[in-house]
Amino acid sequence: MKKVLITLDYDSSSQKVAERGFTMAKAMQAEIILLHVISNPTLYYTGYTASFIGMMPLQTKNVDDLKTVALNFLDKIKHELGNEGIQILVKEGDTVDSILEAAKDLQADIIVLGTHSRKWLENIVMGSVAEKVLKDTSLPLFIIPTKK
Template sequence: MKKILIAIDYDQTAQKVAEKGFSLAKTMNAEVTLLHVISKPILYYTSYNTTPLAPIINVDELKDVAQNFLDKTKLNLGDESIQTLVKEGDTSVRILESAKTIKADVIVMGTHSRQWLENILIGSVAESVLKDSTLPLYIIPTKKEAE
């Protein structure tokens, strides 16, 4: 395996996913690409703005924020050779397209600890990627441990 795509979101567990994927890559002496997909800009707007009249953040601003996030993650991993990608669209589709474009050998991603009803109603990106991928997936469980 020569190339690894690590797909991360803004969840608090993203750093764990990046670290586990990077560790796998180092073990195999593989190249790493970090990916963040902006799926629904309105979700970012509602997450960060509480005033109904606040201006909508445009997609270019979201891409800049995402790029900064990936750059910080890259810095935390301590490897300048890591590539970064910011894409927009359906998350699972963009993950699979990006993997194909960079000729990845494996996709690394986390899976959130959603309740079964949430998964039925909104689906799971990891499940969708798994269903449609021809590549191996390395899924990092990010379920919160019981206190």
């Protein structure tokens, strides 16, 4: 395994996911890419997502501003991991499609992602990203449970 794609959202468990993925990649001496997908810009403006990254809801509906915030978030995680060689990537679109597309484009060997313990209604409405990625990929997955 030479490339590890670590997918992160703004959940408070993202640091845990990044650390576990980083430890695995480091043990394999693999290249590391951190990915964040902007899938629903409306959530960023309502404060739902903003609360996870310690910021106020954005006053603009400019996707470029969202990308800048996401890049800063990933850069912060990269610095906390202590490895400046980590690549960061922000994509926009459907979360599952964007993860799979990034894995293919980057020729990743494994995808690391966290799975949240959400309420049953949220799972019905939003679905499970981990479950959908698992269903649609031929790559190995390293799924980190992030139950609080």
